[in-house]
Amino acid sequence: MSTALDEEQLQQPTFINKLVPRIGRIATISLGKYGALIVLALLVVLFALASPYYLTPTNVLEILNAAALSGIISCGLTIILVSGLFDLSLGYLASCSGILITHLMGLGVSWPLAVLIGIASGVLTGLVNGFLVTRWHINALVATLGTGSCLVGINYVISGGAPQDVSENAGFASLSIGHLLGIPKLVYYLVVIAAILWVILNKTDFGRNIQACGGNVEAARLAGVRVARTITLGYVVVGVCAVITGALVASSIGSGQVTAGDSFTLSSFAAAFLGSTVMREGQFHIVGTVVGVILVSAGFNGLALLGVPAYAENLFSGLLLICAVAFSSLGRSLSQA
Amino acid sequence: MPAVDDTPFIRVRAVAKSFGAVRALRGVDIDFSRGEVHGLVGANGAGKSTLLNILGGAVQPDSGSIDLEGQPIQVSGPRAAADLGFAFIWQELALVPHFSAIENMTLPTRARTFMGIWDGKGRRDAARAVAERLGLGFDLDRPVRTLSVADRGMVAMGRALITQARFVAMDEPTSSLSDVEGKRLFAVINELVAGGTSVVYVTHRLQEIEDLCDRVTVFKEGQVVARFARGDYTRRDLVLALTGAKSLADVVGPAPAQLDQKRVPVLELHHVSRPPRVQDISFSLNRGEILGLAGVVGAGRTEVARIIFGADRPAGGHMTLHGRPFAPRSIPEAIGRGVALVPEERRSQALLMQDSVTANVNLGNWGALRLFKHAPLTSDGKAKRRAVEMGERLSIVMAGAGTQVRTLSGGNQQKVVFGRWLSRNSSVLLLDEPTRGVDVGARRQIWGAAEKFASEGNSVIAICSELSELAVCHRVIIIVEGRDAGELQGPGVTEEQMNEAIFSIYASATERVGAQTRGTVG
Numbered sequence: 001m002s003t004a005l006d007e008e009q010l011q012q013p014t015f016i017n018k019l020v021p022r023i024g025r026i027a028t029i030s031l032g033k034y035g036a037l038i039v040l041a042l043l044v045v046l047f048a049l050a051s052p053y054y055l056t057p058t059n060v061l062e063i064l065n066a067a068a069l070s071g072i073i074s075c076g077l078t079i080i081l082v083s084g085l086f087d088l089s090l091g092y093l094a095s096c097s098g099i100l101i102t103h104l105m106g107l108g109v110s111w112p113l114a115v116l117i118g119i120a121s122g123v124l125t126g127l128v129n130g131f132l133v134t135r136w137h138i139n140a141l142v143a144t145l146g147t148g149s150c151l152v153g154i155n156y157v158i159s160g161g162a163p164q165d166v167s168e169n170a171g172f173a174s175l176s177i178g179h180l181l182g183i184p185k186l187v188y189y190l191v192v193i194a195a196i197l198w199v200i201l202n203k204t205d206f207g208r209n210i211q212a213c214g215g216n217v218e219a220a221r222l223a224g225v226r227v228a229r230t231i232t233l234g235y236v237v238v239g240v241c242a243v244i245t246g247a248l249v250a251s252s253i254g255s256g257q258v259t260a261g262d263s264f265t266l267s268s269f270a271a272a273f274l275g276s277t278v279m280r281e282g283q284f285h286i287v288g289t290v291v292g293v294i295l296v297s298a299g300f301n302g303l304a305l306l307g308v309p310a311y312a313e314n315l316f317s318g319l320l321l322i323c324a325v326a327f328s329s330l331g332r333s334l335s336q337a
Numbered sequence: 338m339p340a341v342d343d344t345p346f347i348r349v350r351a352v353a354k355s356f357g358a359v360r361a362l363r364g365v366d367i368d369f370s371r372g373e374v375h376g377l378v379g380a381n382g383a384g385k386s387t388l389l390n391i392l393g394g395a396v397q398p399d400s401g402s403i404d405l406e407g408q409p410i411q412v413s414g415p416r417a418a419a420d421l422g423f424a425f426i427w428q429e430l431a432l433v434p435h436f437s438a439i440e441n442m443t444l445p446t447r448a449r450t451f452m453g454i455w456d457g458k459g460r461r462d463a464a465r466a467v468a469e470r471l472g473l474g475f476d477l478d479r480p481v482r483t484l485s486v487a488d489r490g491m492v493a494m495g496r497a498l499i500t501q502a503r504f505v506a507m508d509e510p511t512s513s514l515s516d517v518e519g520k521r522l523f524a525v526i527n528e529l530v531a532g533g534t535s536v537v538y539v540t541h542r543l544q545e546i547e548d549l550c551d552r553v554t555v556f557k558e559g560q561v562v563a564r565f566a567r568g569d570y571t572r573r574d575l576v577l578a579l580t581g582a583k584s585l586a587d588v589v590g591p592a593p594a595q596l597d598q599k600r601v602p603v604l605e606l607h608h609v610s611r612p613p614r615v616q617d618i619s620f621s622l623n624r625g626e627i628l629g630l631a632g633v634v635g636a637g638r639t640e641v642a643r644i645i646f647g648a649d650r651p652a653g654g655h656m657t658l659h660g661r662p663f664a665p666r667s668i669p670e671a672i673g674r675g676v677a678l679v680p681e682e683r684r685s686q687a688l689l690m691q692d693s694v695t696a697n698v699n700l701g702n703w704g705a706l707r708l709f710k711h712a713p714l715t716s717d718g719k720a721k722r723r724a725v726e727m728g729e730r731l732s733i734v735m736a737g738a739g740t741q742v743r744t745l746s747g748g749n750q751q752k753v754v755f756g757r758w759l760s761r762n763s764s765v766l767l768l769d770e771p772t773r774g775v776d777v778g779a780r781r782q783i784w785g786a787a788e789k790f791a792s793e794g795n796s797v798i799a800i801c802s803e804l805s806e807l808a809v810c811h812r813v814i815i816i817v818e819g820r821d822a823g824e825l826q827g828p829g830v831t832e833e834q835m836n837e838a839i840f841s842i843y844a845s846a847t848e849r850v851g852a853q854t855r856g857t858v859g
Contacts, residue, residue, distance in 0.1 A: 204713045205703035212700055215689035222648075222680050222687065223701030223757060224672040 036278045036288075036324045040295045047302030054305055061184060067297035068186035069245050069252075073261075074268040074275075074289045075197045076241025080234045081272050081284040082201065084214040085133060085140040087238045089148030090268065093125050094246035094261025096155040101247050102164035102256030111172040118243050125151065126239030130232025148265075159258055167254030176251040189248065190290070193241065198286040200237070210234050270321045271296060277328035296320065344407045346371045346535045347392070347504060352401030354387055361387040363559040364401065369504065374526060374536045376546040378579060379556030380746075380776040385539050387559075389506050393425045394418040419445050424502035426493045426510055434482035438473075439464040441481050442495040467495045471525055487518045494525060505529060506537040509774055511545060515632075515802055523549055541776055542803065543575055555579055579777060600624075603796045604645070604663070604765055609654035614640040616819035618654075622765065627787060627797040629810035637819035638800045639681060642767045645798070646678045647671030658765070672701070677758035681769040683747070687754045690743040694735055695724040697742050698756045705761070727756030731786055748779020755786050766790055768799045772806060784809045 047054040073090060080087050097118045104114040125147060132143035166172055178185055201207040209230040212220040221227050245264065250256045274295060275288030299320060300313050345368035354362040362384045369375050377385045390396040392403070394412040403410055405421060412418050418425075425431075432441045443460040464477055471491055481489050490510055497505045507526075511519040526549065530536055538550060546553055553570070555563040555578040563578035601624040609618045614637040622628050630638045643649045645656070647665030656663040658674055665671035680686035688697055699706060699720045706723070708716040724738035731752040735745060742750055751771060758766060768787060772780040788809060791797045799810060807813050815823040 199714070203715055203717075205707075205715055206713065208696070208699075208703040208715060209701075211692075212689060212696070215692055215696075216685070218686050219688055220700065221668060222646075222678060224669045225701045226667075226669055 043299055051305045063297050063301045064187045065184040067293045068190040070267050071190040071293040072193050073242055073245040073264045074271040074293050075194050075286055076238045077268045078272050078284050078286055078289045079237045082214045083210045083231055083234050087144045089144040090238055090242040091262045091265030092148040092151040093242040094264050095259055096151040097121055097243040098246035098250040098260050099155050099159045099256040102166045102250050103158050105166050106164055115247050118247055122239035122243030123236050126236030130235040134228035134231050161258055164256035172251050176248045194286055194290050274321055274324050277324045348404040350402045352398045354398050360559050365561055369535045371533045371535050372530050373551045374530055374538055374549050376550030376553040377539045383556035384559040385556050422503035424497035424505045426507045432481045435480045438477040438481055438492045441492050442499050445500055463499050467498045487514045504535045508539045605657045607654050609651045611652045614819050618821050620814050620821055622796045625791050627791050627810045629807035629813035630800045630816055631813050632816035636816045638816050639769055642769055646676055675764035677763035678767045679754050679771050683750055688742050693739045694753055695720050695738045697753050698724040698727050702761055723760050727760050731756055747775040751783055764795045766797045
């Protein structure tokens with residue numbers, strides 16, 4: 001007669017029977033929504049216990065400073081990810097634009113003009129990517145992989161593979177090096193650009209349309225959204241962010257390096273996907289991406305303080321990404337069941 | 338009348354299921370017998386789909402039992418359901434778009450040769466045999482995404498036949514079919530039933546219930562409220578059980594609106610063509626008018642709407658709108674001239690399902706919701722007010738403008754799409770199957786919204802395969818094979834009139850292949 005008992009239990013839920021699923025539900029929802037934030041908090045506590053230096057203002061600023069460059073390009077990438085598409089060319093664009101800017105400066109062009117020309121090249125790259133994806137209907141991964149490869153080629157044509165030294169240009173160096181009111185300049189770039197991109201994504205027609213394209217591109221088209229134009233503009237935004245990052249990298253190391261920005265392709269995707277698990281369930285958004293970048297940076301910093309060798313950083317960021325996204329989708333499927 | 342033995346094929350007892358606070362099923366008892374068509378009716382959200390999802394293994398019940406031929410079973414997942422011989426043909430068809438019809442039909446089978454190699458020939462033969470039974474006229478090697486919605490439904494049907502399902506559940510299979518195709522489907526269903534299959538048929542169309550079903554179960558708010566056997570109920574009983582109303586007077590819709598006598602043409606089409614679907618279409622749409630386009634699926638009605646909406650360009654002919662030439666080169670251009678489209682597939686073509694009512698009402702129109710005239714910043718306040726205003730005007734049932742659209746009922750979702758165009762002051766509204774998949778009550782509200790829109794000095798073109806609903810139209814244009822083949826004057830055009838017109842024209846058109854058949858019927 002155990003079945004009768006079971007049925008009775010099911011039909012008359014006791015306090016515990018009600019409470020347990022409720023706690024479970026809240027826990028799974030929080031896991032999905034706040035997984036990355038919880039991991040960040042745990043990391044901070046862990047490293048703070050391990051090293052008294054970890055939570056000092058100097059070190060926190062250092063964490064943010066280290067996150068800034070990757071943060072700018074990742075926020076740019078977030079825009080196109082929100083539209084449901086990809087851009088694999090952005091890291092190569094950062095490298096190529098750094099080379100372009102420093103090469104122009106080597107030819108005697110003033111640094112502000114060189115940076116402007118660099119940004120124009122970012123706009124152009126965005127237009128090309130957008131054109132390939134929206135007009136020629138090339139799969140976004142393939143199209144941007146193609147343009148990225150072309151950019152590597154252009155990079156070598158300009159530089160011949162050699163670094164372009166600009167370390168003597170104090171004006172260009174002051175673009176990124178130094179502090180303002182005690183805070184590293186790069187942190188301001190991150191804050192300002194992330195804020196602008198947040199407004200663009202959430203408070204402008206263009207941002208709404210980008211989000212609509214990501215939600216249901218056919219519905220957007222039939223509601224009168226100019227999809228091709230919107231997507232192309234999205235690629236332009238990514239391009240500009242990539243160039244800004246490339247310029248700041250060149251400025252901070254004092255030279256254009258042929259592969260200086262290449263690693264941003266992977267790290268920005270990782271940050272954006274990590275960020276998609278922050279507060280929203282699997283959607284890309286600017287705040288999440290910023291948190292994702294800071295999370296990686298906080299982890300790297302802590303590991304370095306503990307004397308863990310640098311090669312462990314990649315292992316850490318890879319595992320972090322996998323765990324955060326896995327938690328998020330696990331939490332999501334549990335809370336829906 | 339098929340014999341009903343004592344142990345039903347499937348016996349469902351006291352099955353309950355809640356989703357959060359929503360009690361989708363509150364202890365339902367139901368039996369499904371072999372060799373019988375069992376109709377399930379009820380408003381959206383009444384629990385029919387939840388029950389089928391439980392039988393399909395997609396959802397696990399909170400309590401209750403399911404017996405198969407007297408043995409208790411648990412349907413742990415879709416695979417288990419397939420192993421039990423259950424097949425499901427859904428509204429949103431579960432087909433792989435780029436697979437061919439053959440591959441889709443044979444997908445769940447284990448037709449493999451030795452070492453697990455895909456048995457191409459065996460699958461082809463099996464699919465061919467089934468296609469013959471179903472009378473499928475299309476190339477089975479075509480990817481299903483290139484097939485019409487109706488043909489895709491037939492592919493899903495073919496899959497059920499190939500797996501020799503003992504229990505086949507269909508959720509609104511005819512909602513995208515023309516009458517001819519529907520008849521073909523009914524023939525197949527009858528054949529299945531004669532072979533001992535148990536068929537469950539979910540529909541909003543009461544005529545089909547009466548024609549097809551041996552038994553009917555009426556759902557309301559997660560419970561069974563009435564059961565009927567063939568022959569011992571009337572349409573009136575069914576409608577009263579469905580709506581919970583006391584008398585029919587509460588249920589019958591309003592009489593079609595009278596159109597004021599002087600006709601002011603708003604949109605005119607002159608010999609518009611875009612082969613192969615649109616051959617030669619001419620008509621004019623008047624101010625304040627609801628104009629129906631009737632015809633079988635594939636007759637070219639949707640394609641005409643796409644041309645008017647600027648999604649496709651006509652190959653020949655020309656149009657005028659408000660007396661001025663109208664040749665939209667893009668959708669935004671047509672929208673800018675006041676044309677609006679409520680597309681055929683609500684979920685995939687009209688709505689951002691994960692987004693709020695506000696985001697959906699204002700989709701594509703954020704440029705008009707600026708905080709300042711010359712800055713591209715949008716105003717959330719204005720956006721929300723529009724959504725709330727449309728919610729009130731169209732009486733959308735929602736918790737607030739921030740409600741996710743996917744949580745709304747089908748009828749309310751459709752009203753959100755209406756609201757999008759109302760808020761943009763569109764003057765010509767194209768409705769493509771506006772009532773597909775919504776319940777009886779919501780249908781009336783949708784047509785009511787269309788009538789209101791027209792009565793405010795606008796015009797509506799309605800495409801609807803449910804011919805009886807076109808009775809709300811002031812005029813109905815019959816479209817056969819891409820040509821306007823006749824016109825029925827309303828208001829109050831009946832389904833019989835339209836069917837007769839379509840079939841007589843269709844018959845004469847197919848007799849004289851290629852001949853131009855133009856004439857006025859009715």
